Amino acid sequence: MTDRDGPLTELVAPYADVLNADLAELDAGSVFSRAKWQAIKDSGILRTPFKEEHGGSGRSFTETMKVLEGLGYHSRDAGVSFSTSTQIVSLATPLEKFGSAGLKARYLPRILSGEAITAHAITEESGGSDAMNITTVAVREDDHYVVDGGKMFITNAPVADLFLLYVRTGKPGPFGLTCLLVERDTPGLEIGEPLDKLGLRTSPLGRLTFDRLRVPVTNRVGAEGGGFLVLDYVMKREILYAFSITLGEMRHRLDTVIRFATERTQFGQPIASYQAVSHKIVEMRIAVETAAKWLADTGAKAERGEDISLDLASTKIVVSEANVKTALDAVQIHGGRGVLTSHGIERDLRNSVAGTIYSGSSEIQRNRMAALLGL
Structure with a gap:
């Protein structure tokens, strides 16, 4: 840096x-x-x-x-x-x-x-990114909620000590959601085995099942029916924080590629001297700085309390897709080394793919932008 x-x-x-x-x-x-x-x-x-x-x-x-x-x-x-x-x-x-x-x-x-590892349980197997139509139900019984249903693709789930569950306590739509804090050993909570996946493999992913899981009303985070407000507050930070990490990874990747291209020789000269390679590195640099500008501008607007609905969707698309593109470029520039697991370049590519899917896929983000633009 x-x-x-x-x-x-x-x-x-x-x-x-x-x-x-x-x-x-x-x-x-x-x-x-x-x-x-x-x-x-x-x-x-x-x-x-x-x-x-x-x-x-x-x-x-x-x-x-x-x-x-x-x-x-x-x-x-x-x-x-x-x-x-x-x-x-x-x-x-x-x-x-x-x-x-x-x-x-x-x-x-x-x-x-960090003593207690945490996870938030939003996504469901049948719903994917459709958070407004969560089907996991919590029914109020005296001073407890009784929860039935399940969640899927939950980051940290296999190792988490605490969970925030997004459940339905009212009618379909944004104002029927409620958030409940649950400890790992609560009866009625079943944590599935870790799911094997393409990338981000050292971050455990799992499913949760709820069978008459009883959660005290005092463990509610926010008001009953206020889950959408919680989700909106969290998702702004989830996207901007997670993709700030992505930006750092992209900067490191660019530095690595520049160093490799200036040191690696083919036909008697550094491969960076070939226009096909140098232009690819230039495009990588443009992608990194474009991602940085989107993150900085959107973060600054969020800090000022401005509406970032369009900006947030744009930022996620720009950064996540730039991450995949620059990872592909890095593999190509490294040639045979790029596909060897011992060099770690191919791992960058595998890790990058998930970014276009989690926290709302690129397709979902484009749908949101179209709706916000009145299309």
């Missing part, structure tokens, strides 16, 4: 050796490393955007984005980085904003320290 970003992007730099250890083996085995999670905890990154009164570092929206960009740059373990952003947004973020004083006092210290 450059000096222009100052200490924010360097927060995790002292932990890079731990975060980058045994990548090929852990990726191949889809292993979530507790040693790496300890490094994340020790770095203090999980405290970044939260108020000091709750044990946080008190960083602003855009400062947090810079810290996470630094994580993406210094850590080659994209799975652990993704689990880190999920930890920040899934429960601590809505809990600090919408939770009761009792819930904050009970859970925030454990979450911000």
Whole structure:
């Protein structure tokens, strides 16, 4: 990273050796490393955007984005980085904003320290990105909610200690959703085995099943029927935080490609001297800086409290698709080395694909933009 970003992007730099250890083996085995999670905890990154009164570092929206960009740059373990952003947004973020004083006092210290790993359970197998039509139902019985149904594709689920469930307590639509905080060992909650996947393999993914899961009303985060407000608040941060990490990864990829292209020789000269290669690297640089500008501008608007509905969808499309394109370019420029697992270039490509799908696919984002434009 450059000096222009100052200490924010360097927060995790002292932990890079731990975060980058045994990548090929852990990726191949889809292993979530507790040693790496300890490094994340020790770095203090999980405290970044939260108020000091709750044990946080008190960083602003855009400062947090810079810290996470630094994580993406210094850590080659994209799975652990993704689990880190999920930890920040899934429960601590809505809990600090919408939770009761009792819930904050009970859970925030454990979450911000990283002692308790968290996940948010939104997606359902039949619904995908259709969060407004969640079918998991919670019925009020005296001082408890009784939850039946299931969730799918839940990041951190296999290792999580705490979950925020998005459930339906009212009619279909945005104002029938409610958020409930649930501990891992609560009777009626079944956590499935980790799901094998293409990329981000060190970030565990799983399914949840609820069979008359009883959750105290006091564990509700926000008002009954207020789940859409919670979701909207969280998703702004989920997208901007997660893709700030992506930006850091793209910057590192560009640096790696430039270094390789200037050192690697073919036919007696560096491959960077060939226009076919140099133009591809230039396009990579344009993609990285375009992504950076979208993230910076959208983050600044969010920090000012402006409407970012169109900007957020645009930002996710631009950054996620640029990530795939630059990863493909990196493989092509590295040639035979690009497809070898020992070099890690192909791992970047596999990790990049999920970004066009999670947090609302590129197609969903374009649909939202079309609707917002009155089309």
